[in-house]
Structures are given as C-alpha cells and as structure tokens.
Amino acid sequence: MTMPTEALAPAAIHDLGYRRYEGPRGGARMARRALFAQGLRALFGIGRPARAKAIPVLVLAVTLLPALGMLAAGSASRGQIPIRYADFISGQLILFALFGAAQAPELLCGDRQHRLLPLLLTRAMSQADYALVRWLAIWTALVLVALAPLLLLYVGEIGIARDPAATFRSMGTRIGPVLAHATLAAWVLAGLATLAATLTARRAYATALTIGTLLVLAAVAAGLEDLSGIPAALPELLDPIRALRTLAALLFDEPTRGMEVAPPPPIPVFVASLVAGGAAALGLAWTQLRRVVP
Amino acid sequence: MNVRVPVSRGVPRWGASARVLIRLAWVRTMSPLVLLGTTGLLLLPLLFAVLFAAQGSLSGDPVDFLVRRYDQLVGALATPVLALLLGTSAFSAEREDGTLVYLITTPTPRWWIVTVRLLWAGGLAGALSSLTVWGAGAIAAHGSNPEGVTSAYTVAVFFGGVAYAALFTVLGLRSRRPLVTGLLYVLFWEGALSGTFQALNFLSVRQWMLAVTLPLTTARAERLEGVPSAPFALVAAGVLLLAAIRLGARALDRLPAERSGS
Amino acid sequence: MTRSDASSPAPPLVFDQVSYWYGDLVAVNAISATVQPGITGLLGPNGAGKTTLLQLAAGLLAPASGTVAVYGEAPALNPAIYRHVALVPAREALPGALTPRQFVEARATLLGLADVRGATAAALALVNLEREASRPIEGFSKGMRQRTKLAAALVHAPTLLLLDEPFNGLDPRQRMQLLALLEARAADGTAVLLSSHILEEIEPVASTMLVMVAGRLAASGDYRTLRRLMTDRPHTLRIRSSDDRRLGARLLSEPDVVAVELTTEGMLVQTTDFTQLAHRLAPVAQASAVTVLAVQPTDESLEHVFAYLVGDEGRP
Numbered sequence: 001m002t003m004p005t006e007a008l009a010p011a012a013i014h015d016l017g018y019r020r021y022e023g024p025r026g027g028a029r030m031a032r033r034a035l036f037a038q039g040l041r042a043l044f045g046i047g048r049p050a051r052a053k054a055i056p057v058l059v060l061a062v063t064l065l066p067a068l069g070m071l072a073a074g075s076a077s078r079g080q081i082p083i084r085y086a087d088f089i090s091g092q093l094i095l096f097a098l099f100g101a102a103q104a105p106e107l108l109c110g111d112r113q114h115r116l117l118p119l120l121l122t123r124a125m126s127q128a129d130y131a132l133v134r135w136l137a138i139w140t141a142l143v144l145v146a147l148a149p150l151l152l153l154y155v156g157e158i159g160i161a162r163d164p165a166a167t168f169r170s171m172g173t174r175i176g177p178v179l180a181h182a183t184l185a186a187w188v189l190a191g192l193a194t195l196a197a198t199l200t201a202r203r204a205y206a207t208a209l210t211i212g213t214l215l216v217l218a219a220v221a222a223g224l225e226d227l228s229g230i231p232a233a234l235p236e237l238l239d240p241i242r243a244l245r246t247l248a249a250l251l252f253d254e255p256t257r258g259m260e261v262a263p264p265p266p267i268p269v270f271v272a273s274l275v276a277g278g279a280a281a282l283g284l285a286w287t288q289l290r291r292v293v294p
Numbered sequence: 295m296n297v298r299v300p301v302s303r304g305v306p307r308w309g310a311s312a313r314v315l316i317r318l319a320w321v322r323t324m325s326p327l328v329l330l331g332t333t334g335l336l337l338l339p340l341l342f343a344v345l346f347a348a349q350g351s352l353s354g355d356p357v358d359f360l361v362r363r364y365d366q367l368v369g370a371l372a373t374p375v376l377a378l379l380l381g382t383s384a385f386s387a388e389r390e391d392g393t394l395v396y397l398i399t400t401p402t403p404r405w406w407i408v409t410v411r412l413l414w415a416g417g418l419a420g421a422l423s424s425l426t427v428w429g430a431g432a433i434a435a436h437g438s439n440p441e442g443v444t445s446a447y448t449v450a451v452f453f454g455g456v457a458y459a460a461l462f463t464v465l466g467l468r469s470r471r472p473l474v475t476g477l478l479y480v481l482f483w484e485g486a487l488s489g490t491f492q493a494l495n496f497l498s499v500r501q502w503m504l505a506v507t508l509p510l511t512t513a514r515a516e517r518l519e520g521v522p523s524a525p526f527a528l529v530a531a532g533v534l535l536l537a538a539i540r541l542g543a544r545a546l547d548r549l550p551a552e553r554s555g556s
Numbered sequence: 557m558t559r560s561d562a563s564s565p566a567p568p569l570v571f572d573q574v575s576y577w578y579g580d581l582v583a584v585n586a587i588s589a590t591v592q593p594g595i596t597g598l599l600g601p602n603g604a605g606k607t608t609l610l611q612l613a614a615g616l617l618a619p620a621s622g623t624v625a626v627y628g629e630a631p632a633l634n635p636a637i638y639r640h641v642a643l644v645p646a647r648e649a650l651p652g653a654l655t656p657r658q659f660v661e662a663r664a665t666l667l668g669l670a671d672v673r674g675a676t677a678a679a680l681a682l683v684n685l686e687r688e689a690s691r692p693i694e695g696f697s698k699g700m701r702q703r704t705k706l707a708a709a710l711v712h713a714p715t716l717l718l719l720d721e722p723f724n725g726l727d728p729r730q731r732m733q734l735l736a737l738l739e740a741r742a743a744d745g746t747a748v749l750l751s752s753h754i755l756e757e758i759e760p761v762a763s764t765m766l767v768m769v770a771g772r773l774a775a776s777g778d779y780r781t782l783r784r785l786m787t788d789r790p791h792t793l794r795i796r797s798s799d800d801r802r803l804g805a806r807l808l809s810e811p812d813v814v815a816v817e818l819t820t821e822g823m824l825v826q827t828t829d830f831t832q833l834a835h836r837l838a839p840v841a842q843a844s845a846v847t848v849l850a851v852q853p854t855d856e857s858l859e860h861v862f863a864y865l866v867g868d869e870g871r872p
Contacts, residue, residue, distance in 0.1 A: 094481070102474065200327055204386070204473040211477045212331065212375060216338070219366045223342050226359060229349055306668055314662045321653045391649035396708065399614060399643050400666040401635045547633050548618075 039137030059099045067149040071156035086248040100193035101210035108197035131289035142186035177251040191281030198288035237273045319384035335372040343433035356435040373423040380415035381462030382472040408542035412463040420455025446510035454503030457531040460538035467545040502527035566628030568716045568747035574622035583608040585771035597762030598751040604768040606751040614643040642709035646720040652694030656704045663708045679711040698725035719750040723757045774865045791830040796822035796850040803846045
C-alpha cells in the first residue's frame, strides 16, 4: 500500500528555459557581411542539397570546358590557332545571363516564400542594407561566373606558350579588358535579374521574365535594324547581349566582318549605355526591395 | 438533415466540364504580370508596322519587312511565349499546390482534361498571334496582303500556337520547372542548336510553323535549304498533338505524391 | 437508403498485404485491413505512412505490392470509382479566386452530376457555408477552407469518404460540428476513414481503429478491446467507496491485484486481470461491509493504448 507523498521541501520553479545572450554583439557591419556571405553561398548552391547545385555546376562546366578546349587546340597547334576572346565571350554571354536569371530568384523570391524577411529585418539590418547586400551578392556571383573562363583563357594562354615571358609581354595587358568586360557584363545582367526577381514571388516567373526580356530586346534590336530613319547606334545598344558582344570585339581588338562594314559606336558610348542600363534596372529593383515589409 | 441527391448521369458532361476546366485554368494563369507581358508581346509587331508605315516610300519592300518581322517577333517570340504561358501555368501551379487532386479524383477522362486545356491554350495563343499578324500586315501594307504574306502567316501562327501549346502542356504536366525548360527549348533547341545542326530543323516547332507558309506564299521561297516541307510539318504536328495528349493523360494517372511525412 | 454498391457483397475498402515505397523509404509495409461502413480512425505519429495509405485507397498511387480493393475493384487507374469515393486531402490550397459555390459546382460538374446547382446547394448547407458561399476563397480562415474542401468532397454523396487530417486547424466548436457531420454520414451507411495524429480528436467517434507506426499496422480494432488484449500491462481502476482503506486492504489480498493507491479522489487499483476483478469486486465489498460508490477504468483511453503501441514497436 503506497501513501500519497507530500512535498517535503518548499516548492520552487527553476527557470531553465530561454536565456538571454549578454556577450558582445557584431553590429550592422557583421550583419551585412554575414548576409553577403550567405547570399553568395546560396547562389552557388554551397551548403545546399545537390539539386540546388545543378544550375551553378552546369553553367560553370559549360563555360569552362570550351575554354579548356580552346587552350588544348591552341597548345596542340603550337600557337597557330589563336585564342580569340571576343568569339568566346560571344557564345558564353547567354550562359552568364542564364545563371543570373535562374539564381537571383532563388535568393530573392526564396526570401519572400520562406518568410526570411521578418527574421532579417528585425535584426541590426535595415531594408536598404538588405537590398544592397542582396544585389551585391548577385553581382559578385555573376562577376565570378563571367571571370572564371576568361581568367582560365588568360592564364592558360600564357601557360601553354613556348615562351611565357614573351607572350606575357605581348598580351599581358589583356587582363584589363578581361576584368572590365566581366565586371560590366555582370553589372548589366545582375541588374536585370535582380529587377525581375523583385517583381514576382514565383521563381519560375522571375527566371522567365529575365530570359523573356532579353529575347524581346534582341528581337526588337534586330527589327530596328531594317527600319530607315532609326539612328544606327540604337539597335547596337538596345540589346544588352549584343552590346556586350560588340564591346568585347572592340576591347580585344577582334573586329568582325559586320563591324568593318558598319563601324559601331566607340567604346565609351557602349560603356556608358551599359552602365546606365544596369543602373536603371538596379534603381527600379531598389525601389521595390526597399519597400519590403517583414 | 441528410439529403441524398441523385448522382451521376453515367457519362461525362463534355461541354460543361470543358467550361469548368477552362475557367480553372484561366483563374490560375491570369495575373497582372502575365497580362502586361502578353499585351506587350502582341503590340510589338504592331508598333513596328506603324513605324514602317510612317516612313512611307522610304521604307522599302513591305513583303520583305513583314516576313522578317513575322519571323522574328511573332513566330520566334510572341507565339511560343504565349503558348508557354498559357500551356504551363495552370497545370504546373495545380501540381505545385496540390489542387490538381480535385481534378483527378473525378470520373472525367484524363485525356479529356488534357485535350481541353491544350486546345484552349493553343487556340488562344494562336488566335491572338493571328490577330497581331493580320493587324501588322494591315498597317504596314495598307491592307493589300502582298504575295499573300499576311494571310499565309495568319494561318501559320495559329497552327504554330496549337503545336507549341501541345508541347508546352505536356511539359507543364511532366517537368519540374516547365517554364524555364520551355524557354530553354526556344532559346537553345530552336535557336542556337538549330543554327548549328540543320537536322534539328525537322524537330523544331518553329520550322514546322514556317513550313506551313510555303504553299501559301511565295515570299520565302529563296532562302530555304534543309527545312521541312508543309506536309511533313502537318504530320509531325499531328503526331506531337496525339503524343502530348497520351503522355499528359498518363501523367495525370500517376500523381506524383509528395512525401509530406505522414 | 444506401447506394446499391454499398450493399453489394464487396466491402468498401480492403487492403491486402499492401506495400508502397519511395526509393529506399518504405512508407507502407504489408498492411492488411478492411474498412466497413462507419467511422474508422487511422492513427499514427507523423511519418507513419497515413497519407500514403489514404492515397493508395483513393487510387492516386498504385501499390508496389499487394492489392487495394474499393468495392471489389482496384482504385488505381480507375476513374470510375470516383462516383462513390471522395478524398479530402490534407493540403490547404484551393483556387483562391473562386467562391466556394463556384468551386463546388466545378467539382460537381467534373463528377458528372445531373443537378449541379442542387447538389452544390445541399453540400454547402451540410457544412454550414451558405452565408459565405459567394466570397472568394482566398480570404478564408482555415476552418472555412476545411469546410469548403468537405463540401467539395460530399457534393456527390460518396459512400467511401477518405479524410486526411481533417481536424487540422479547427477550433473545438468546429471540430464538434465536423464530428457530428461525419457521424451522421456514418449512420447513413457511408464508410469514413479519417487520419489523425491527435488522439483526443478521434476518441469520441471512431469505433474501429487502425494504428500505424513506421509503415506497419501496429493494431486494429476497437480500442477498448485492444486495451483488454494487452494483458501484460496492468489495468488501473478508480474506485470510490464508503471506506477506501478497508476495501483496499481486502483487495490487496486478491491474487491478481498488483497495487492499491489511496488518493483524495478515491482509490486506484492496479490489476493484471480486469475481468476477474470485475467479478470479485462485489463479493469482496460485501464481505467487508463497504459500499462501492463508483468504479471507473482510468487508462482505457486511446492515449494509453497508443503509448503502449508506439513505445514497444516489436509487439504485435
């Protein structure tokens, strides 16, 4: 027979639950850095399951392999087959655009769908900070994607040459155009992709919007070519992919047949229009991003 | 109070169920963004036609202009994108959020569900494209229909709309990311790769669409090598249509259940 | 007043050694069970395979091995069964721009009903959605969405009703209304199979229980009978009498009584043989000149059955 036991000690409740953190805190700078790092990792699918890595790996493979191929051809032919940067970029640009179109929505639309915004904005982070850091991560990722094959070409060209030092003296300055073009291409494509991602919460629609816009601009530019009375520069500058292609041809001094017939506008015009276009897209995206509410 | 109501008539209600399926698709597809994009795409050729007409005699040959614009702005852009939006949005949205189950747990035949939505998407995309073609032709050539170009393309883009819709509807039912896959198809398969590998022209909906114009107008006769003939295109599109209905219906049979963990 | 199919020899739903796996994960593992008209509860913790089992029953999945029979026919690849079967899925999503009336009418049309409007009105009345029937679904609360889903499922008066976690997100009053609705349908001859992982929801209504744990059927039947079958766990009874201490002392000398505990609300008696104690209580009380005021089993609740089953997975 058991007797009901009475409490023999005075009752007490021990608070073992939520504990506050009283140590030093990082502040806004650390918050921005952390968000930037997280964004960059997410864009390349690092720390995510294999499915998230599919597109980054695919794009990197499809851009790097042709570069390796060109290097192999150049090496096997002992320098008879020149490495043409502008041709290479011409084919790769659409892939860079694809990367941006597919991954930027992963980041921005994903924030909205997974309701990360309340989590982020109630920390030491303002809406402006959030917008800036997210866009910066997208731009940086695109710079890396655009730079990788070009750097491979550059380093490889020097590496496979019989006389690396002489080759470096002759084409070493190529590094300038390589960096400039990659940065500019990333600027424009990141602006476009970011803008599309802020306009809708569904990832597929944002990707389709980016690619669709590029398609439309390409078609419009092609159409404008035939119409007389349109300034010749307009079709060249309207379509960002086409403008970047022509700019590459100019920067690397590999003019195409069409360019010899109808000389394109000078480099500064291209640079200015691309910078302006990217800035416009960024500006529009900014207005949307700044108004996000937790 | 439990009222037992008389149940089914035993046969599907073809007309009413078609209306219901279309209404559900409309509701899932329409959004301000889609409306805006569609209007923009359809207005683009018209704008170009206005610019062309505004320049009067300076502009050059209207036939040449029309053929180029029809090819680039409608055939390569408006028709496939419209068909893509209309063909994939409804089914992919319903698969994503699980409302597809309300369509499947009915005795309505699967092939009917696919066919209704396919024909709706194709008919709408085709009709809107045809309207734009006709409008641009009327503006640029002042309604004269030179060499039968406008009428040829009016027919061709309608045909193209339906063919594209067949392809994209089945994509919407079987692919994880149908919108992006469809765009990649248009960009790479019909664009870049076909330029390199001529043989792919025989498997490209865009080329079938252009092939249909051949018997209807002489305007494009010159620059054609390695492209399919009109009879081939019609047969191929027919095969695509039947395959799409068959594959789509089978996709509805095997509902991919998500592992919701219970 | 039952459908001809329901009175045919084939039972509404039969699982025969049904298994289903997703790759390496076995979601349903050799389950055999029969569901008859009335309310059957499908119970189990999250991840036990309840949703998969319901989808197999609804023909949305084909079993990887074994057979499922709805009124004698396999439900997979067989759209005709949906004339008598309805599934209410767990997911909340509904076409937001439609009103419940439009949505239920859409379902009624696709189900091939002759009188779409009449059936819709009746279904909406059943679930008490008449007032909100013309408002778009996107503004609805969880409870209203659940009722819309239910109306869409009941519009063709199915004789086999499958519900996946129907009480999710409902407040107690709504739960009671849903229970009343289901009980009415069950009384009418409908077979109702509903799943839940919350015991209190099912306890009042489900006469038959199927308990799933990790894809296997851990137990089936009436849960009170299940309790009595678990003879290796002592039953606990709460007894109030005129003299607990005296009665308790006498009961302790009974062979099957394991323990007696005196509390302020009566006496708790643990015994390994429930039936035996039930027989012996009256004579013992009489012999000790004690009046028994109340006898109540304390742990026949589903909670205890469930905990027992989930705790010892090796047991049949």
